[in-house]
Amino acid sequence: MSGDHSHNDSQIDSGSRVNDSHKHKDKxxxxxxxxxDHKKDKEREKSKYGNSDHKEFxxxxxxxxxxxxxxxxxxxxxxxxxxHKEKDQRKEEKIKPKKEKENGFASPHRIKTEPDNDxxxxxxxxxxxxxxNDETEFKPKKIKIENDRVxxxxxxxxxxxxxxPKKTQKNKKGEVADGKKKAKKEPEEKWKWxxxxxATDGSxxxxxxxxxxxxxxxxxxxxSKVRFFYDGKQMKLSPExxxxxxxxxxxxxxxxxTKDAFRKNFFKDWRKEMTSEEKSKITDLKKxxxxxxxxxxxxxxxxxxxxxxDDKLKIKVENERLLQEYGFCIMDxxxxxxxxxxxxxxxxxxxxxxHPKMGMLKRRIRPEDIIIxxxxxxxxxxxxxxxxxxEVRHDNKVTWLxxxxxxxxxxxxxxxxxxxxxxxxxxxxxxxxxxRNLKKCVDRLRNQxxxxxxxxxxxxxxxxxxxxxxxxxxxxxxxEKEEGESADTVGCCSLRVEHINLYPEKDGQEFVVEFDFxxxxxxxxxxxxxxxxxVFKNLQLFVENKQxxxxxxxxxxTSILNKHLQELMDGLTAKVFRTYNASITLQQQLKELTSPDxxxxxxxxxxxxxxxxxxxxxxxQRAPPKTFEKxxxxxxxxxDAKKDxxxxxxxDVKSAKADLKVRRDEKSKKAVETKKKAxxxxxxxxxxxxxxxxxxxxxxxxxxGTSKLNYLDPRISVAWCxxxxxxIEKIYNKTQREKFAWAIDMADDDYEx
DNA sequence: CAATGCACTTAGAATCACGTTG
DNA sequence: CAACGTGATTCTAAGTGCATTG
Numbered sequence: 115m116s117g118d119h120s121h122n123d124s125q126i127d128s129g130s131r132v133n134d135s136h137k138h139k140d141k142x143x144x145x146x147x148x149x150x151d152h153k154k155d156k157e158r159e160k161s162k163y164g165n166s167d168h169k170e171f172x173x174x175x176x177x178x179x180x181x182x183x184x185x186x187x188x189x190x191x192x193x194x195x196x197x198h199k200e201k202d203q204r205k206e207e208k209i210k211p212k213k214e215k216e217n218g219f220a221s222p223h224r225i226k227t228e229p230d231n232d233x234x235x236x237x238x239x240x241x242x243x244x245x246x247n248d249e250t251e252f253k254p255k256k257i258k259i260e261n262d263r264v265x266x267x268x269x270x271x272x273x274x275x276x277x278x279p280k281k282t283q284k285n286k287k288g289e290v291a292d293g294k295k296k297a298k299k300e301p302e303e304k305w306k307w308x309x310x311x312x313a314t315d316g317s318x319x320x321x322x323x324x325x326x327x328x329x330x331x332x333x334x335x336x337x338s339k340v341r342f343f344y345d346g347k348q349m350k351l352s353p354e355x356x357x358x359x360x361x362x363x364x365x366x367x368x369x370x371x372t373k374d375a376f377r378k379n380f381f382k383d384w385r386k387e388m389t390s391e392e393k394s395k396i397t398d399l400k401k402x403x404x405x406x407x408x409x410x411x412x413x414x415x416x417x418x419x420x421x422x423x424d425d426k427l428k429i430k431v432e433n434e435r436l437l438q439e440y441g442f443c444i445m446d447x448x449x450x451x452x453x454x455x456x457x458x459x460x461x462x463x464x465x466x467x468x469h470p471k472m473g474m475l476k477r478r479i480r481p482e483d484i485i486i487x488x489x490x491x492x493x494x495x496x497x498x499x500x501x502x503x504x505e506v507r508h509d510n511k512v513t514w515l516x517x518x519x520x521x522x523x524x525x526x527x528x529x530x531x532x533x534x535x536x537x538x539x540x541x542x543x544x545x546x547x548x549x550r551n552l553k554k555c556v557d558r559l560r561n562q563x564x565x566x567x568x569x570x571x572x573x574x575x576x577x578x579x580x581x582x583x584x585x586x587x588x589x590x591x592x593x594e595k596e597e598g599e600s601a602d603t604v605g606c607c608s609l610r611v612e613h614i615n616l617y618p619e620k621d622g623q624e625f626v627v628e629f630d631f632x633x634x635x636x637x638x639x640x641x642x643x644x645x646x647x648x649v650f651k652n653l654q655l656f657v658e659n660k661q662x663x664x665x666x667x668x669x670x671x672t673s674i675l676n677k678h679l680q681e682l683m684d685g686l687t688a689k690v691f692r693t694y695n696a697s698i699t700l701q702q703q704l705k706e707l708t709s710p711d712x713x714x715x716x717x718x719x720x721x722x723x724x725x726x727x728x729x730x731x732x733x734x735q736r737a738p739p740k741t742f743e744k745x746x747x748x749x750x751x752x753x754d755a756k757k758d759x760x761x762x763x764x765x766d767v768k769s770a771k772a773d774l775k776v777r778r779d780e781k782s783k784k785a786v787e788t789k790k791k792a793x794x795x796x797x798x799x800x801x802x803x804x805x806x807x808x809x810x811x812x813x814x815x816x817x818x819g820t821s822k823l824n825y826l827d828p829r830i831s832v833a834w835c836x837x838x839x840x841x842i843e844k845i846y847n848k849t850q851r852e853k854f855a856w857a858i859d860m861a862d863d864d865y866e867x
Numbered sequence: 868c869a870a871t872g873c874a875c876t877t878a879g880a881a882t883c884a885c886g887t888t889g
Numbered sequence: 890c891a892a893c894g895t896g897a898t899t900c901t902a903a904g905t906g907c908a909t910t911g
Contacts (some may be wrong), residue, residue, distance in 0.1 A: 421890095430884095460900065466879080466902065512874065520901095526873065527901080541875085590877095591905060600903075633906055635878055673868090676906070689876085689905060736879065741894070748894085817879070824877055847897065 132216035303446050307536035308543065308856040318537060322488045324443035324452070326495025327504075327516045327529055328436060330459035330478060333357045340410045344396055355388045358475055361462045363407035370464065376473035380462055383475035406832040442493075443515060443531070451532035452515065457484070460644045463522045467601035467636020477521045485517045513537050523599060533823075543856055546827040548685045550867060555683055556694065560585065562682070567648040573669035577678060579652050580606050580667050584691050587643065588731050590634060591672040591688035603632045606688070607672045612662035616653055625650035639733050695730045696825035701728045701867045704834050713798075715805045718844055721834065722809050728821045736817040745811065752822035753803045760796040767793055828854035831862035836863035 169330040313320075335356060342359060351359055362371065362380055370376045381399045388396065396402065401551060421429075440455045465471055481501035488494055490508045497503050504518075516529035531537050552559075563585075566578030583589050584606050592605025604613060614633035621628040623644040632637045645653075656666055671798045672688060679686040703724030708717060739745070767789040774782040828846075832854070835842050842851065851858060 454900075456900090464880090464902080469902090514874075517874095523902095528874075530875080537874095545876090593905065603903085605904085635880095635902075637879080672906075687906065720897095730901095734878080739895090745894070820878060849897070 117775065143812075182853070183424050248407065279550075304855065305536070306856075306859060307448075307539065308860060312540060318513045319510050320489075320512070321447070321492065322443060322445050322515065323492030324488060324495060324515050325440050326497070327484065328440050328456045329481070329498060330457050336407065336410065341406050343406075345398075345401040346403075349392075349395070352389050352392060355384065355392050357460070358384045358387045359402075359404060360407055360411070362461070362476070363404040363463065364411050366404060368409040370462075370472065373472065375468075375470060376462075379471060379473035380475070381640050381864060383473075387475070445531070445535070445537065450535040450537075453530055453532045455529060457516075457518070458520075458527065465601065467603065467632060469601045470598055471522055471600070474522055481519050483518045487512065487515055487517070504548060509516075532852075534855065539853070539856050542853075545690075545693060546697065546867075548690055549697055549827070551683060552686060552690050552694045553698065553867065556585075559682055564646075564648075567646075567652055573674070575652050576656060576667040576670045577675060579649055579656070580670055580675060581679075582645075582649060584688050585695070586645075587629075587641065588692045588695050588733075589676065590692070593672050601632070601636050603634060603636055605633060605672075607667055607670055607675060608664065609666040611657050611660045611664050611666055614653065614657075614666065616650065618650075627653065633733065637733065637735050692732060693825055693827075696732055696821055697827040697830060697867050699728050699731055700724050700826050701830050704830070708834070709837065710838075713801075714840065714844070715802045717838055717840060719805045719809055721831075721845060722818065723812070723841075725818045725826070726812060726816055728826060729816045729818050732821055732825060733822045734817045735815055738814050742814060746807070749803065749807045749810065753800065753807060756796065756800045756803055760793065760800055762808065763789065763793045763796050823850070823853070827867050829865045830855035832861040833855050833863050833865035837863070 297528050333353065335353050338350075342351055342356070343349065362384070365371050377399055385393055385396070442449050443452055444450075457479045458476070461476050463469075463471055463474045463476050481497040482504055484497075484503050486495055486503050486506045487509055488506070489510075494506055495503075514528040514530050517526050519525070520527050533539070533542070563578040563581045566574050567582075569578065571576050584591070590605035592608035594608055595603070604610065607612065609631065613629060615628040615630070617626040617628065618624065620628075620642065625647055626642055626644050627650070629639055629641045629643070631639055653666075656668075660666075661670075676687045679688065679690075707720040707723055709720070712720070767786065770782065770786045770789045774786050831845050832842065834840070835845055846854060846858075
């Protein structure tokens, strides 16, 4: 599917989050009775096509073969063993006495530390690990638990515990000696979990200890000078009602507060918090005046900004303390960072797009709502004084530490680990391996769905066309959603007739399909794509006799599609196509765009362009930053200034040269040299600025972050950096480097996705 | 097999932190 | 040193997909 994505360009700048613009409001509003006709459709279709269910594909054979190939590739199994022997030896060397006690983690588990290989990126080839070329190494299901660590009772794993690399020890001392400043750099140590074996029994951990969540700060009533008015008259609200009122007041200059649904939902929920007296008085939101409250909060945040350095520092220190205490857990002998250790504070629900529940009150979470998950033999987190947790459980088949049920949708929220953690990293790695597996069989799969376009069964044709879209356009799967529970958005399987237009001919191209729908987060997907004639004819068929609000693929849903995919390849689901196409596109684009003799900024521009191609493919849009135009102008000003400087410098060179001609002495010669240097420097600076401008312009409404973080096999980027001697820091910031530590350590310059 | 529940990934916006500039 | 702009970080909503239930 190479280079096939250019048509997506048209998506961009056709406006994002469409519900906000009137133009489209009508189109997506009032769909109260949308797709109610599925049953009807299905009947209709059935009678048309009959139900012949034969013609199953014996793809299984292929799959077997595929598996065989994987197994035999380069005898990785043996290597694996060797490697682990080595590792064990290493382990024995790093005996170290326990030291740190901070955090109040009770358990005696020694936290393993690893050498702080900050230079791992630039490390010479010889340090390269066997794993590097080991494409098929990732076998999550095949590996047993290490014996010395299995321990049901949680009695300590002697061997591991007492191990620590000497180097780290030294580092630690150094830090201590250096005093406070360095301590901030945290005693973090780099554990190479990717060199270890993985559990096979479905357990996610063997030991888990943490301090529980940080509860939301209690409500602080407003000072009495801050007044609320109803119908022009001042009114003192009960604390409960006041709190909810402040939520609204804080959003006063947000567009939300102008939306009917938001106001309606807010008012309804607010009234629930009022005393009966308040309830009887306050009957119309329009008569409520929250301005003083709003001003108060604005002033507060101004005050916070204007705080003295000292006070700011105090806050920072306190935050740091909280992070140190609650921001980490111990999982299987390692201290790991928690992603979101704070309970979500109460507030007004901010749904995206045209969310029917926007403005509803998001309840305050109490300890009694919270389920704690940890090891039996760990020191359990204690609830705030005078309260109880809802439950403390010990489920090591899941990765979360804390959960609660949220009151808007009734869904469960979790506290989980940071992306840099083993548990997330392994999963991420696995995701890319699955995508690479798809690469191996994608041709076969494509041939198959092309065949299926001709099937006499409607459901198979629909499946095949949907899969084609998912593959070609990187559409999301499109699960069904409950109506009225959230904004009306769709993915591939849930596309409706109204979301496409068919043009036998358009703009000189044949068989054009125009997509226009709202996808995840109510981001608009707009695209005009020429498709193969067969696809086009099929679509005409699918649309026939249907209402606009009927499902395009009435015989298909994600569960059917995924079941099919699972049969074609182990671990294959619809979303794997997105990962695969994103990563393969990056790889191709990098190959195509990088020119060897360009300088560093130009190379990075090429990288960003490759990244951008992916973001466009995946439709990762952003609202153009409010300051965009201005910042563009600023850049241009800088560029112009630089140009002036440059021409001045050039003139200087000329005059210096003239000078030299006359005088012919060393001094003038030197002068010429320095001037020339200055010109070069300026030229480079100018070039850098221009590249920056191009990059920014092209990025106006495209968000690169999402694809970088979630879709692009980091090893591709790492390999590219190594190949062109680009410092990895130019591509990944600190957080990203932490998340992708496994890839940075693992991938070589010749890594192929 | 549809509905529901659960766990987990993916997403853009909001907010924060920090360096630069005037 | 305040204002500003920007990249990083935080926040939490909104998806996917699998398991369970009825």
